[in-house]
Amino acid sequence: MKTSLYKIFRLECAHYLPAVPEGHPCARMHGHSFSVTLHLRGEVDPQTGWILDFGRVREHFEPLRILLDHHTLNEIRGLENPTSEHLARFVYLRLKPDLPELYRVDVGETCTAGARVEDD
């Protein structure tokens, strides 16, 4: 039986998409209340009963929150074209080295649309 956990973070960010066709609404500066959901899997520690303390997950995410929250994503190196796909990849690549349990990142840019990256 596989067990996983997830933790949702909220980010308020501005962005515009430089690669969309002329006249596309996403070419204009606008903002999103992004949700970033980190999915982690691993063995459930028989002593604690959890895979990882949610507080530890928050600690891992905190530098990214400081970098991204209430910022214009286009100004951040690696997010010059800040689509949800690229933001999910950015978060995954930043966190994965020190958080090997991470296997999936979901980024919701609206209540009904988002992107996902996950381990192969």
Ligand SMILES: [Zn+2]
């Ligand atoms: Zn947008």
